Amino acid sequence: MRTWFEPEETEEYEATRNVLIRRCLTWADEHGRPADDLLLAAALDARHHSRDGRLAYWDEHQIRRYLLAWIPKYVVTPREIVEIAPEILRTFLHYLSAAGLRDPRGATPAEADDAITRALPDFRKALDDPSLLGLAKFWAQTALDHGNDLAGPGALRDFQLDLDAGRIRYDQELLGKLLEARFTRTEPDLEEERDFLQPPVELPAPADLAVAAARSTTVRRLGALAGWAGEVGRPLTRQGHLTLADARELSVLLGTGEEALQVRSSADLPQLSLLLAWAGRLGLVRTGRGRLLQVARAAPLLRDPPALWARAFEVLPGLGESITMSGRAAVLGRCFDDVLTDVLNALYGMDDLPVARLAETVWLACQEHVVMDGAPERLKDLWRRRSALDLECALEVLAALGAVELTRGPADELCSSDLGHDDQALPPDAVERLRRRLAEPGLLLARLTPLALRSVRERLLAQGRDAPLIGELADCPAAELLGVLSQHYPPREAAVELNSWLSHPGQDVETLLRAIRDCPFRTRAAAMLAVLAEVLPQGRALVRDLRHDPVLAPTALTFLVDAGEVDPAALDRREHLLLGAENFLTLLELGGPRVLVEQLRSMAGDDAYELAAAILDSGHHDVAGLAELRELVAEPLRGRLLRLIPGTGTGARPARRKRRL
Known part of the structure; x- marks a missing residue:
């Protein structure tokens, strides 16, 4: 009995859903618990049509998503039935545990019971909120309220005839609001797009990760920068930049190697500018009265290298303008936040992925985010090459932070094994270009470090995705x-x-x-x-x-x-x-x-x-x-x-x- 199916495995999923409903109804009858086939099917559908699709994985977020959003939007059944949906969900989750089907990474039955109890007040409010209805449910509920469940032969035709003849009354104002919300509502669709599966990863002990964070070049530089600014502060020019003398002094202190560069302004020192922007994003320094000052409230963060590392990694996607060569004008700079997140996801759980492979998918993503219609091919090719260079810059920044390990060597054969497949997302010119690059001997290769693996995994879990961790099942049934x-x-x-x-x-x-x-x-x-x-x-x-x-x-x-x-x-x-x-x-x-x-x-x-x-x-x-x-x-x-x-x-x-x- 599988409890996970690909979205296109419709028949397989429906067969399993039918078995689970039958068995759960029998179990509920034997244990004197409430159950309903329609609501059991709705609970399974809510999990199947989600980012991870795990039918037997339930936590508080999934419980609330089902009770407070899925049921109000989709489930059409008499009010006296839908009102006990929380108790029927309790039945289902206890059945999963009794049958050995529960995903142990989710809530225990006791934890699920508590989560359902906490959701009850909001559930009752959600049932009474007509704005949460979906259009399909609006019409189905209208039909049901008039004695037509739309299930019998010709029922839909009869309902339409009654509507056209004006024999059925409905809330036209509410319908107008639902139609408007369909095109203006910004919250994500409940029927979520399925995310790619992530491989299981191993992580070192927390103490080892803490040592790695303290050794991070960037963490040490950020701490030194804040201490250099101090409570008294350092003067800024009218344009809000450090003086060249102070910038060169700071460059020596931080070891960026930019102290000898011949520039007109400290803003032209890329590594130093990035560190200053980074420290500002982290709240380590601020500007005031023409000076760069250390933020006193940042002292606890500066004394905690693992926390500082995690926060620095978290805010990094927002620093695209300081990382890419042309800042916001760069193609990658305009979509850096989204693209860097995708790059990190692509590296997750992978060993030594060729950067050339990443560059092609990054360029594909750039074309989705930036309008290039009408641009000559020569200009597009220039943008593509600059995006590849900007990607390498970003990876070097990640390497200095201790999030990525960069090496040189040949590409694994697996990296090119799918290039000839029909479902390959890359266009033909990119496939041919990539074939040539992957045949080169000294390719730049990238992999995530354990520190980055931990942070990316935490983000994936927060998004409701499945991110297995070796060792997390060590004491489960x-x-x-x-x-x-x-x-x-x-x-x-x-x-x-x-x-x-x-x-x-x-x-x-x-x-x-x-x-x-x-x-x-x-x-x-x-x-x-x-x-x-x-x-x-x-x-x-x-x-x-x-x-x-x-x-x-x-x-x-x-x-x-x-x-x-x-x-x-x-x-x-x-x-x-x-x-x-x-x-x-x-x-x-x-x-x-x-x-x-x-x-x-x-x-x-x-x-x-x-x-x-x-x-x-x-x-x-x-x-x-x-x-x-x-x-x-x-x-x-x-x-x-x-x-x-x-x-x-x-x-x-x-x-x-x-x-x-």
Whole structure:
């Protein structure tokens, strides 16, 4: 059971959503909790249509986004149902935890309960705020208020006829406001664009990061600059610049190497100008009465190198005018903030990325931000070259801060492996240019330092993105650990994380196997077992031993057959039945009842019910899955068989409960 899907995996997501809703409704009924299929679907949709798309990851931000924005905008259901949406969300989150599906990096059930409770007053206000409605919900709710849920055949046509005839009244003033807000509202769309996946990263201990921050050239220079300015201050010219004499003195003190440059003004010393602008942004210095002064309130920040480093890194994107060669007039200077953020994201988790590769994507981004229509190709080529040089300047600034490590060497083959793909975003001329550059031996290469990795990761997390950290799963429940590893960790990183988990007392392989035995979903159990098989040194041998396990035998057999280690013809009758049951239950999860019915009919024809009955008698341990197979597949097949015999009943399947309140 996956809990993450690409946006285009519509059918796969909907199949999983249906399974989760069915299982959650059953669990809620067994535990006396409120549940509703429409609101459960809405909660899953809210997470699927988000930056990270993790269905089982919920924190306070996601809880509030769902309750205070998603429901008011999209969910159409009677008021008495929608009012208990917070309690239904509690049910769903507790179900995720009970089923071993919860993403352990999110809120615990207790933390989620507290977050929902805190959101209740605002939730009630949001329900009563008509401005939060979406246009689609406005019309659907209007139809529902007039006894039409728009679900039946011709319902939409009838509703339109009633509207045209004036038989349905609606709030025209509110509709006008919603139409206006659709084109003027500035807040982000709730259906967020999916962000690129980020690889898991490792970080040193906090003490090591603190030492690295204190060693940063830029941090030392910023501290020295503020101390040099002092409380008395340094005089400024009428134009607001340092005198040349003071600038040269400061250059020597800071080690920028600009003291011997022949310039007319201290403003023409690029490194010094950048440091002064940087210190100003950080609030370390200020100007007053014609002097440059140290800010007294900045003393705590100056005494805390890690905090100073983090703040310096945070404000850096706003210093594009001081970094690029032509300042604001430079093409990159006009979009430096956005582009630098993208560059840092591109470097995140990567090893020695060629700067030439970054330069092409930066130039592509510049063309999206700056209007170049009508400019001659020769001028565009000049701008492109200057943007590449400005990018190198920015990387050198980052290197001095200790955020980027710059080296020289050949490009990894992976950096050019996708250049011929159809989905390559670069235009043909850029691809050819990049092919030539990547073949050169002494390329400039860049990678983020651990300090930058930590800061970029914190920003990604604040944006609601998934940014795995090696070691963060070291003490989480076994089922949740394997669930995350199977979906979000490449093999090497999964091995490191799993070994870290196993190094803790009481956390062993048997605990992991127990979690797989307890897993109520065939697809998820298979993925969890595959993690052990591929990551543990003894993994394959472990799976072979499980062939005779009373619970895990079907899952192990499926793995071994798929891996070519077991010949299906060598299985005995019992193993054949277990293997068949595992495969059919898996198909029920992945495709739904209709797909499984079609598969059974294609395999057995008129004997499809007998095949389904054999699966039900296979001895497979998945009680929940077999119950669904009996209700959703076997009984409809049996009913069809009965209808073929004259004089029998309809064989109709019982109506399924939609909600429990």
